[in-house]
Amino acid sequence: MPFDPFAEIVRGFEGEPAELIPILQRVQAIYGYLSPESVGRISRWLRISENEIFGVATFFAQFRFSQPGEHVIKVCLGTACHVKGGEQILDVLKRRLDIQPGESTADGRYQLERVACLGCCALAPVLAIDEKVYADTSVLRVHQMLEERENREDA
Amino acid sequence: MKTLEMQRAHAVQAWNGLQNSARPVIYVGAGSCGLAAGAAEVIEAVEAYLAKKRIGADVLKVGCIGPCYLEPLVDVQMPGNPRISYSNVTAEVVRELFDSFFEKGEVFRRHLVGHFSENGFKGAPKFFEHPMLQRQVRIVLRNCGIIDPENVNHYLARDGYKGLEKCLWMPWSDVLEIVKNSGLRGRGGAGFPTWRKWLVCRETKSDTRYLICNADEGDPGAFMNRSLIEGDPHAVLEGMLIAAYTIGASKGFVYIRAEYPLAIQRLKSAIAQLRELGLLGRGILGSEFDFDISIKEGAGAFVCGEETALIASIEGKRGMPRTRPPFPAVAGLWGKPTIINNVETLGTLPNIIRNGAAWYSQYGTETSKGTKTFSLVGKLRRTGLIEVPLGMTVRSVVYDIGGGSVKGFKAVQTGGPSGGCLGEEFLDTPIDYEALGAAGSIMGSGGLIVLDRNTCIVDTAKYFLNFTQAESCGKCVPCRVGTRHLVNILERISQGKGEVSDLARLERLALAIKGGALCGLGQTAPNPVLTSLKYFRGEFLSHISDKRCPAAVCRDLVHYRIIKDKCTGCQRCVKICPTGAITGPRSEPHNLDMSMCIKCRSCYEICRFDAIAGDAIVIEPGA
Structure with a gap:
């Protein structure tokens, strides 16, 4: 039997419609986003319409429908981060990367996201690059962080 | 029964051994907040130091102990000495700290927060007498930052699962009675008496009942539940077992935000430990009680904190609420009676069962009993996770615990997006369900965001x-x-x-x-x-009327100005300005063209933190 990655992905699931969200989460964890093809496979396997799957997936903030950039920058805009200037940090990133939240840069290196709360409110404002959370950031730190990353790549 | 007894005896021995260890013990605060502040690098430095100097020591990663603004926190416990806590530790501080202890044999004095001994220790302050901790009563958080959350023995040694053991030999109605007498109200926000909801569920005839732990902490600015799960996952799981036993549920779910990866990992490992100990599954501890727990990761929707929306989401649907009644306690998940309790409510239960209703209700006010955790954040000196008896005044929390605002207190926002903004006239208001409600706000899940005069x-x-x-x-x-x-x-x-x-x-x-x-x-x-x-x-x-933002926050109503007398012309702002609004030759005061300024704040910050003058650029009210 030829190797079928989808069968691997749904290993451990029983094919119940109630498993839809965990399955979408696993697909996204592996591919980084939900492609129309994966949604099609899930639809046939769970016997629920693609329409319904997109209805559920678009409801939740977690799901993406296009290939994300290589590094995901998440700017926290929880209340504590907001009152400490999170909005302006997001602005700097938008301008420097020339993208809006939810988009990736033309070279595919960065993905920009705004998130509701990373739960590190006492160290606000925070942002995360991939899995690493940076505490007590500022407009200035963001400028520096991007420059450091650029220099590292040039070197 | 016997196996848990044996495990506990072993656990107590191991825990006591750790307290009086012949080897040095290093504790690093490695909750999400600690990690954000740089705990991972600190742990690396600790391990590198110990390896290089060939020092045999135990390094434990503990949860958040509360004063997040002091993170990364590192505690050192030398043989014969109490555990001593150090704040704002970096890789460089680790070297100095360890040189002092291991090379010179001296207690390091800088960065010292306090020691954990009951008695005095060489004139050092006690950790729990630190201004941020002194007025707290730690019941739910009793283990957070103290134990290794991944080691079930630590939990067992500190009376873990004794509450459950006690319950299993009582009829469910007696457990309900204890919870009723304790006065415990739901900690998720609404403050509905826990026992009443349980009774409705228990009395609804059904072959299946469900228990859901609501860990979908969506309130932006609140992280109490994350910290509790990261720091003491077994407390929440024991609470789930107690609740499930009382309502007669055989299946439980933890609905937790996917944004909390560390908390999810801690829960998974704790659940696996429970299975090994026979505390999950069929016939728990030889009783007739069967129960199992699964984790459901929330996919990011604030509304899923609402009970019926949460249920829809577990069922695999869009997380949209429905009209109530029927309440979930009567018809919830897949139409079966379902109880949804908040993380903190569940984490409190083992303490109530172990120590009794009267013990718990000694804290709090007439109608709001016990303690409550809050995430105390925003514009104040000391930020972090706190637990205080209900009824403490806003003033005590903001000033005594939080140290007040540097720029002057303006208001406190309780209850997150569902709550209200209370100004100075409410400083003497007690924090309880009724008083906050009367002021037009709500208790909510426990976010306390302090706003200062620079907040609009x-x-x-x-x-x-x-x-x-x-x-x-x-x-x-x-x-x-x-x-x-x-x-x-x-x-x-x-x-x-x-x-x-x-x-x-x-x-x-x-x-x-x-x-x-x-x-x-x-x-x-x-x-x-x-x-x-x-x-x-x-x-x-x-x-x-005045087109003026007094706090100088609203972007359309402020302007930026360079104070010519203060500007040294260092050109840092000229370089960072993204629109070329600032111009001027080196060593001469610069010019700012407001028609080109986009108010991105870059120049303001670079002037304050990185330039020669320090405060030559100001943001002022008025367009």
């Missing part, structure tokens, strides 16, 4: 409404359309385009939404607007 009330109200508007599920019109209009009006005011009649419009609309929305999200969404209009009307009026 209009901007904060706009922020919350933007949030609830974006998170509105769209099912009912008052919430979907109403919050949109509230945002539009607030947006107008913050741009200086508002009219005085907008205030009446806001109030009318807010009350209509409150009265007409389907679920808690919509019904409480207008609270930030209503309270800030009530208590800070003048600030709205100055945006409208």
Whole structure:
């Protein structure tokens, strides 16, 4: 039997419609986003319409429908981060990367996201690059962080 | 039964051994907040140091002990010495700290927060007498930051699962009675008496009942549940077992935000440990009680904190609320009686069962018993996770525990997007369900965000409404359309385009939404607007009539100015300005062209932190 990655992905699931969200989460964890093809496979396997799957997936903030950039920058805009200037940090990133939240840069290196709360409110404002959370950031730190990353790549 | 007894005896021995260890023990605060502050690098430095000097020591990663602003926290326990806590530790500090202990044999004095001994120790302060901790009563958080959350033995040694053992030999009605007498109310926000909800569920005839732990901590600015799960996952699981036994549930779920990866990992490992100990599955500890727990990761929707929306989401549907009744306690998950309890409610239960109802109800006020955890954040000196008896005044929390605001206290926002903004006149208000409700706010899940004079009330109200508007599920019109209009009006005011009649419009609309929305999200969404209009009307009026943002926050109503006398012409701001609005040769005061300025704050910050002058650029009210 030829190797079928989808069968691997749904290993451990029983094919119940109630498993839809965990399955979408696993697909996204592996591919980084939900492609129309994966949604099609899930639809046939769970016997629920693609329409319904997109209805559920678009409801939740977690799901993406296009290939994300290589590094995901998440700017926290929880209340504590907001009152400490999170909005302006997001602005700097938008301008420097020339993208809006939810988009990736033309070279595919960065993905920009705004998130509701990373739960590190006492160290606000925070942002995360991939899995690493940076505490007590500022407009200035963001400028520096991007420059450091650029220099590292040039070197 | 016997195996748990044996395991506990072993655990107690191991725990006591650790307290009196012949080897040095290093504890690193490695909760999400500690890691954000740099705990991972600190752990690396600790391990590298120990390896290089060939020192045999135990390194434990513990959860958050509370004062997050002091992170990364590292505790050192040398043989014969008590555990001593150090704050703001970096890789460099680790070297100095360890050189002092291991090379010179001296207690390191800098960065010292306090020691954990009951008695005095070489003139060092006690950790729990630190101003941030002194007035706290740690019941739910008793193990957070103290034990290794991944080691079930630590939990067992500190009376873990004794509450469950006690329950299993009582009829469920007796357990319910204890919880009733304790006065425990739901810690998720609404404050509904826990026992009453349980009784409805238990008395509904059904072959299956479900228990759900609500860990979908969506309130932006709150992280109590994350910290508790990261720091002491077994407390929450023991609470789930006690609740499930009482209501007769055989299956439980933890519904937790996917944004909390560390908490999820801690829960998974704790659940695996429970299976090994025979504390999950069939016939728990030889009783007739069967129970199992699964984790459901929330996919990011604030409304899923609402019970019926949460249930829809577990069922694999869009997380939209439905009308109640029937309440989930009667017909919930897959139509079966379901109890949804908050993380903190569940984490409190083992303590109540172990120590009794009277012990718990000695804390708190007449109607709000016990303690409550809060995430104390925003513009104040000491930020972090706290637990205080209900009824403590706002003043005590903000000033005694939080140390007040550097720039002057203005207001505190309780209850997150569903709560209200309370100003100085509420400083002596006790923090309990009734007093906060009477002030137009709510207790909520425990976010306490302090605003100072540099925070704009209009901007904060706009922020919350933007949030609830974006998170509105769209099912009912008052919430979907109403919050949109509230945002539009607030947006107008913050741009200086508002009219005085907008205030009446806001109030009318807010009350209509409150009265007409389907679920808690919509019904409480207008609270930030209503309270800030009530208590800070003048600030709205100055945006409208004077086109002035007194706190100098609303972007359309502020300007940036270079103070010529202070500017040394160092050109740092010229270089960082993204639009070329700042010009001028080196060593001469620079010029700022406001027509090109986009108010990104870059120049302001670089001048304060990185330039020669330090404070030559100011942001002032007035366009």
